[in-house]
Amino acid sequence: NAGVMQNPRHLVRRRGQEARLRCSPMKGHSHVYWYRQLPEEGLKFMVYLQKENIIDESGMPKERFSAEFPKEGPSILRIQQVVRGDSAAYFCASSPPGSWQGSGNTIYFGEGSWLTVV
Amino acid sequence: GENVEQHPSTLSVQEGDSAVIKCTYSDSASNYFPWYKQELGKGPQLIIDIRSNVGEKKDQRIAVTLNKTAKHFSLHITETQPEDSAVYFCAASKTGGFKTIFGAGTRLFVKA
Numbered sequence: 001n002a003g004v005m006q007n008p009r010h011l012v013r014r015r016g017q018e019a020r021l022r023c024s025p026m027k028g029h030s031h032v033y034w035y036r037q038l039p040e041e042g043l044k045f046m047v048y049l050q051k052e053n054i055i056d057e058s059g060m061p062k063e064r065f066s067a068e069f070p071k072e073g074p075s076i077l078r079i080q081q082v083v084r085g086d087s088a089a090y091f092c093a094s095s096p097p098g099s100w101q102g103s104g105n106t107i108y109f110g111e112g113s114w115l116t117v118v
Numbered sequence: 119g120e121n122v123e124q125h126p127s128t129l130s131v132q133e134g135d136s137a138v139i140k141c142t143y144s145d146s147a148s149n150y151f152p153w154y155k156q157e158l159g160k161g162p163q164l165i166i167d168i169r170s171n172v173g174e175k176k177d178q179r180i181a182v183t184l185n186k187t188a189k190h191f192s193l194h195i196t197e198t199q200p201e202d203s204a205v206y207f208c209a210a211s212k213t214g215g216f217k218t219i220f221g222a223g224t225r226l227f228v229k230a
Contacts (some may be wrong), residue, residue, distance in 0.1 A: 004161075024210065033218075042222040043207065056216045091161055105211060106152060107218055109161040 003027060004015045005074075006092050013114045019079040019086070021113045023118035025094030032075045033093040033107055034067060043091065049075060089114050120145045120208050122222025132181070137195045141208035148210040151184060151191045151216070156205045165206075166193070170216045198228045222224050 003026035013019050025032050034046040045059040049069035060067065064082075069075040079086055093107040119146040130156035154210040156160035168175045168182045168191065172207075173193050174184050181194045186225050195202055 006161075035218075037218075040177065043220040045217045045219070048216040059217075105150070105216075105218070106167065108164065109154075111161045 004092060004094050004108055006110035006113050008113060010114045012118060014080045014118055015083060016081050019082050020114055021024040021077040021090050022074040023092030023110060024074045026108055028096060029094035031095045032069050033092045034077050037089040037091060084117050086114055087117045120219045122131055122208060122221040123220050124208050125150050126224060130227040131198050133198060133200060135198055137198050139225045139227055141221050143210040143227045146190055147212045150211045153182060153193050154207045162207060173217050176217060200227060200228050200230050203228045
């Protein structure tokens with residue numbers, strides 16, 4: 001977990017509000033991944049980004065969810081008009097550049113952002 | 119689509135006993151298999167991994183085995199200790215594949 005920084009660690013939002021979750025990858029890493037973990041469930045892939053590019057967003061819900069990784073600054077996962085079902089832990093992970101060119105890529109997780117929608 | 123199945127979902131062992139967690143994967147192109155440990159309220163932490171060019175890897179009390187023909191891989195923890203209590207996830211990925219696919223997790227309880 002060392003190095004992948006996520007904030008806020010805990011976030012409470014009312015239904016209909018927006019949630020913004022931030023992730024700074026490990027130093028030297030240029031690939032960022034977002035995963036969602038519902039209570040008592042596993043880790044579900046949401047999106048994979050490189051700087052200024054979304055590479056794979058096949059796990060993102062079609063509406064209300066968006067992600068970016070700008071040239072400067074952290075990656076942002078944005079959830080608009082939150083509903084109770086969005087309550088979950090959102091984990092960011094990162095990997096070094098070029099790591100996927102070998103056999104699979106090791107990803108390192110942050111401590112997560114716990115979103116509660118009331 | 120790609121899928122990783124993990125068993126058992128819950129495992130309770132006595133301190134000092136061994137624990138074994140098993141996973142199967144569906145994508146025959148998968149060639150990298152990491153294992154993560156997640157403690158309550160924390161992020162998953164990589165504990166060991168294995169690549170498809172080896173059948174077994176060991177690190178102190180933890181070992182992983184891989185059977186590519188059967189598309190099975192397993193985590194073995196020997197001489198379990200109470201601090202091993204956590205949720206363990208297996209995962210699989212492949213060259214050029216950007217998604218790491220996770221199993222549903224195994225909650226391990228080690229009773230003192």
